[in-house]
Amino acid sequence: MTSPVFSSFVLPCGITLPNRLAKAAMEENMADAGQIPGAVLLRLYKRWAEGSTGLLITGNVMIDGRAMTGPGGVVLDKHSDIAPFEAWARAAKQNNTRVVMQLNHPGRQVYAAMGGDVLSPSDVALDLGKHSHLFSKPRAMTLQDIEQLIQRFADSAVKAEQAGFDGVQIHAAHGYLISQFLSPLTNQRKDEYGGSIENRMRLLIEVIKAIREQVSATFIVAVKINSADFQRGGFDADDAKVVVLAMNELAVDLVELSGGSYESPAMQGNTADGRTLQREAYFLDFAKEIAQAATMPIMTTGGVRRLAVAEEVLAQGIDIVGMGTALALNPALPNDWKKDATLSAHDPMVRWKDKTLSALATMAVVKRQLQRMGNGKPPKSNVSPLFSLVSDRIRIKKLTTRYKRYLANR
Numbered sequence: 001m002t003s004p005v006f007s008s009f010v011l012p013c014g015i016t017l018p019n020r021l022a023k024a025a026m027e028e029n030m031a032d033a034g035q036i037p038g039a040v041l042l043r044l045y046k047r048w049a050e051g052s053t054g055l056l057i058t059g060n061v062m063i064d065g066r067a068m069t070g071p072g073g074v075v076l077d078k079h080s081d082i083a084p085f086e087a088w089a090r091a092a093k094q095n096n097t098r099v100v101m102q103l104n105h106p107g108r109q110v111y112a113a114m115g116g117d118v119l120s121p122s123d124v125a126l127d128l129g130k131h132s133h134l135f136s137k138p139r140a141m142t143l144q145d146i147e148q149l150i151q152r153f154a155d156s157a158v159k160a161e162q163a164g165f166d167g168v169q170i171h172a173a174h175g176y177l178i179s180q181f182l183s184p185l186t187n188q189r190k191d192e193y194g195g196s197i198e199n200r201m202r203l204l205i206e207v208i209k210a211i212r213e214q215v216s217a218t219f220i221v222a223v224k225i226n227s228a229d230f231q232r233g234g235f236d237a238d239d240a241k242v243v244v245l246a247m248n249e250l251a252v253d254l255v256e257l258s259g260g261s262y263e264s265p266a267m268q269g270n271t272a273d274g275r276t277l278q279r280e281a282y283f284l285d286f287a288k289e290i291a292q293a294a295t296m297p298i299m300t301t302g303g304v305r306r307l308a309v310a311e312e313v314l315a316q317g318i319d320i321v322g323m324g325t326a327l328a329l330n331p332a333l334p335n336d337w338k339k340d341a342t343l344s345a346h347d348p349m350v351r352w353k354d355k356t357l358s359a360l361a362t363m364a365v366v367k368r369q370l371q372r373m374g375n376g377k378p379p380k381s382n383v384s385p386l387f388s389l390v391s392d393r394i395r396i397k398k399l400t401t402r403y404k405r406y407l408a409n410r
């Protein structure tokens, strides 16, 4: 019997996904000079498409080149040349795969070494203990900044549609700008964008509406939110339910539930408030509960490495199973599962004493797989975390120098 994971799924906008598996967004940091997609990214996405994952969500694409999650990120704004993006969409859409571009603004989660504009709802700096100095204190956004931000999200979505992407995903999770608005810890505003959850979610709702008004009805508009921040006093599951109820009224095609931020890396299975997540499918319990309030399809991402776990996620009423790490270590996992249902993807989780360094090292191991695939090589699971972390830092340093030139010449 074929697994339900391989059944197709029709999104509200009418687009059919060939199966229930999605590659979750993973920031590649592999843009060509000028912060545009090039041959390396195309090779990587072709590989994923060949592996038969039904939906590919790109790593976060920046809506403003002055504010980046990393120095090798891709930027798409209304002035961007469309051709490199058309090539990227084409590479990702081989083999009947659907491709959605994740759009993001980092807010305060910008490395100080990179420079640029560090904005946030309020001027609350990141608290990473002894690593806090890596980030600058943000400037609280004015109402005019908010208005421009909403327009930027819509401009990037329009460009993504013109380039041939099947949709966009608004990144409202993981402690980035929209998530900073959602959390009472980072949003201390006294105006209509702060205070109650109705006010804290206003920015997200306005971004969704602005995008929907400017793209076609058949274009996927998806949203990624935290099921909780996993920080005391932060955005919690009750807040997430209110946000989902509000999104029920808008034409949202897919809501992806994740969790955490740089301060509390729950998306890697570690929380700052000490709450324990499931060992696999970290957010399934939260997703199940939040899904009860949802009328749109739901996806959850985090910790899925085995087909049996993906099937369990679907059995609990979730529509799409997101995977990041597993598909970085094996881009052909869906095809391989068709041949061997017991196959498990390697788990590269690094468990050093310093949680921040462990999280960075785990990311570095995963990113190295993306770089290998971008350079036409197969992934390699047994790489040294320390070596990966050091080489990632060196790479970032070089990319930061290049990004600073881009920033100066804009």
Ligand SMILES: Cc1cc2nc3c(=O)[nH]c(=O)nc-3n(C[C@H](O)[C@H](O)[C@H](O)COP(=O)(O)O)c2cc1C
Pocket (backbone or CB within 6 Å): 024, 025, 026, 027, 028, 058, 059, 060, 102, 171, 173, 174, 224, 258, 267, 268, 301, 302, 303, 304, 322, 323, 324, 325, 326, 362, 363, 366, 367
């Ligand atoms: C290298 C790397 C980069 C990531 N970049 C993004 C990103 O750009 N946007 C996003 O929403 N999540 C990002 N994530 C989080 C993943 O989408 C996912 O939520 C997380 O890795 C947990 O799922 P997994 O256990 O299947 O990897 C990233 C994760 C990794 C490992």
